[in-house]
Amino acid sequence: MKKVSFQIGQQTTQYFFDASFPQLESLIEYSNAVIITDENVFAKHKPKFKGGNVIVLKPGEEYKVQATADAIIGQLIEMGADRKTWLVGVGGGVVTDITGYVASLYMRGINYGFVPTTVLAMVDAAIGGKNGVNVGLYKNLVGAIRQPDFILYDYSFLRSLPKHEWSSGFAEIIKHACINDAAMFRALEKNTIAYYKKTPVAMAALVKRNALLKSEIARSDEHEQGNRKMLNFGHTLGHALENIYELTHGQAISIGMVAACMVSQNITGFKDTSRVMSLLKKYDLPVSAGYETKKVFNLMKMDKKKDRDVINYVMLDRIGKGTVQPILIKQLEEMINDLQ
Numbered sequence: 001m002k003k004v005s006f007q008i009g010q011q012t013t014q015y016f017f018d019a020s021f022p023q024l025e026s027l028i029e030y031s032n033a034v035i036i037t038d039e040n041v042f043a044k045h046k047p048k049f050k051g052g053n054v055i056v057l058k059p060g061e062e063y064k065v066q067a068t069a070d071a072i073i074g075q076l077i078e079m080g081a082d083r084k085t086w087l088v089g090v091g092g093g094v095v096t097d098i099t100g101y102v103a104s105l106y107m108r109g110i111n112y113g114f115v116p117t118t119v120l121a122m123v124d125a126a127i128g129g130k131n132g133v134n135v136g137l138y139k140n141l142v143g144a145i146r147q148p149d150f151i152l153y154d155y156s157f158l159r160s161l162p163k164h165e166w167s168s169g170f171a172e173i174i175k176h177a178c179i180n181d182a183a184m185f186r187a188l189e190k191n192t193i194a195y196y197k198k199t200p201v202a203m204a205a206l207v208k209r210n211a212l213l214k215s216e217i218a219r220s221d222e223h224e225q226g227n228r229k230m231l232n233f234g235h236t237l238g239h240a241l242e243n244i245y246e247l248t249h250g251q252a253i254s255i256g257m258v259a260a261c262m263v264s265q266n267i268t269g270f271k272d273t274s275r276v277m278s279l280l281k282k283y284d285l286p287v288s289a290g291y292e293t294k295k296v297f298n299l300m301k302m303d304k305k306k307d308r309d310v311i312n313y314v315m316l317d318r319i320g321k322g323t324v325q326p327i328l329i330k331q332l333e334e335m336i337n338d339l340q
């Protein structure tokens with residue numbers, strides 16, 4: 001197990017790469033820990049949970065809501081959870097978001113850690129301490145910023161991950177490459193999901209590289225005043241699409257990234273939209289979708305990155321170099337309308 005410590009704000013998160021789930025018992029007082037997972041992860045990995053105090057949630061984005069947080073809090077009270085209790089989220093981004101959120105609320109904050117089980121959670125959702133719930137159509141509108149005490153990586157969870165969830169995770173990996181890592185972009189162009197699936201060493205290295213890339217950005221700007229905004233590449237449009245249409249997070253941001261590349265062509269002179277599109281297609285991600293611009297923009301107007309009539313929109317100068325620029329929502333709407 002390789003340990004890396006990262007200080008973000010006042011808190012330090014320990015990352016245990018190449019670890020195995022049972023090592024959790026040596027990290028925390030296991031008998032006073034409550035594991036939160038979902039039905040899919042629990043069903044596929046039942047033996048791993050034996051002997052633990054486990055809360056099993058219904059899977060899916062529709063359960064990332066306050067009612068689920070309230071239900072977990074009710075169960076924690078019944079279980080006698082106190083200030084010394086650890087919460088451990090074992091699952092994808094929905095589980096990690098809701099676990100981190102509840103851990104920030106319960107008794108005004110208790111210790112918590114994650115064992116991410118999707119590619120997306122390993123490279124993105126588990127990192128950076130932003131955890132929240134959706135309110136109606138508004139993604140992550142309510143939440144907290146508080147860093148996990150640890151993140152434990154056990155790649156054996158990925159063996160049961162459905163194919164489309166691999167693609168969804170690679171959307172965030174491609175995002176990282178686009179905004180910050182041209183060399184990784186080139187490596188991704190050479191490889192495929194099939195290659196990463198059958199080459200665990202390469203997958204472990206890719207996960208670690210992405211986890212550290214996101215951590216470094218979060219460390220430099222915990223509260224999203226500058227650099228961290230870059231992580232929203234593809235997400236402004238993506239979040240709105242994800243909530244209106246039946247798309248995975250990765251599919252939605254893939255479409256959002258293509259739109260952002262096209263807008264970049266007009267504003268920064270970005271020249272590599274077709275390369276980004278080819279890479280997304282290679283990883284089984286959609287590059288276009290018919291959607292109602294008006295409906296999507298009405299929702300985008302509630303985006304947290306919005307400042308009155310202006311939105312901080314992430315574009316690319318070139319592959320590996322993102323840039324955040326304020327843009328009038330009306331102007332963006334016109335440009336995206338023209339793409340449709």
Ligand SMILES: NC(=O)c1ccc[n+]([C@@H]2O[C@H](COP(=O)([O-])OP(=O)(O)OC[C@H]3O[C@@H](n4cnc5c(N)ncnc54)[C@H](O)[C@@H]3O)[C@@H](O)[C@H]2O)c1
Pocket residue numbers: 038039040041044059060061064091092093094095097117118120121124125126127128129130131132139140157158159160161162165168249
């Ligand atoms: N907090 C952040 O910074 C951040 C960043 C990115 C995304 N997110 C959030 O993450 C969520 C998306 O994450 P996700 O794609 O991991 O979603 P998810 O948690 O819904 O997981 C996707 C699906 O895979 C299943 N699953 C998870 N692990 C599995 C495994 N090992 N084997 C079999 N099935 C498994 C789940 O039950 C679910 O059906 C969104 O809510 C998004 O807002 C948060």
